[in-house]
Amino acid sequence: QLQLQESGSGLVKPSQTLSLTCAVSGGSISSGGYSWSWIRQPPGKGLEWIGYMYHRGITYYNPSLKSRVTISVDRSKNHFSLNLSSVTAADTAVYYCARGVVVAAADIYHYFYMDVWGKGTTVTVSS
Amino acid sequence: DIQMTQSPSTLSASVGDRVTITCRASQSISSWLAWYQQKPGKAPKVLIYKASSLESGVPSRFSGSGSGTEFTLTISSLQPDDFATYYCQQYNSYPITFGPGTKVDIK
Numbered sequence: 001q002l003q004l005q006e007s008g009s010g011l012v013k014p015s016q017t018l019s020l021t022c023a024v025s026g027g028s029i030s031s032g033g034y035s036w037s038w039i040r041q042p043p044g045k046g047l048e049w050i051g052y053m054y055h056r057g058i059t060y061y062n063p064s065l066k067s068r069v070t071i072s073v074d075r076s077k078n079h080f081s082l083n084l085s086s087v088t089a090a091d092t093a094v095y096y097c098a099r100g101v102v103v104a105a106a107d108i109y110h111y112f113y114m115d116v117w118g119k120g121t122t123v124t125v126s127s
Numbered sequence: 128d129i130q131m132t133q134s135p136s137t138l139s140a141s142v143g144d145r146v147t148i149t150c151r152a153s154q155s156i157s158s159w160l161a162w163y164q165q166k167p168g169k170a171p172k173v174l175i176y177k178a179s180s181l182e183s184g185v186p187s188r189f190s191g192s193g194s195g196t197e198f199t200l201t202i203s204s205l206q207p208d209d210f211a212t213y214y215c216q217q218y219n220s221y222p223i224t225f226g227p228g229t230k231v232d233i234k
Contacts, residue, residue, distance in 0.1 A: 051222075118170065
């Protein structure tokens, strides 16, 4: 059974870079038909999708964060990562990684919903 | 961006009640809609995808309907395990967006 586990810096200073990794176990990150996303949830608030990557190297970032976000993959370690630069207190949140089931595709657009989620990791931005 | 709204924001109900949550999209999303359940301190769990398809392992008391801009999630007979927050999510276009959530609590 596929499992995802987030890890990384729990406390980040303002203006620095937040770095998280999502380890994938029980399956290969290179499997076709799946996408890999990051989602966050500020304390007491709703869910915000950060972006995703597809196994062929396709990435898409939420325009609200695009200038600060990088999602990358290390296939040898079967994990993918999130870097978010120039953080502020507004980036304080629980960060989740999730697998997406691609149910259809059109050109480079993938229709997917998230079927497996990590447990989440809390990141606090504070000096 | 496609804006998602949900109503009500909070719903008080009793065990055994039939519960309906509505989700609306700011433009047509066909049937590219999923519903998630989230309990405090836990990750969201998918219940419904493609508006009305039940995810494997999800109890049949959950059902979804709708297309275009208006969707509903129905719980036919509320169980103690169902008290949680429910989110809709569109995946018709990027960025993927979620509704603000509906909290179902005990009456």
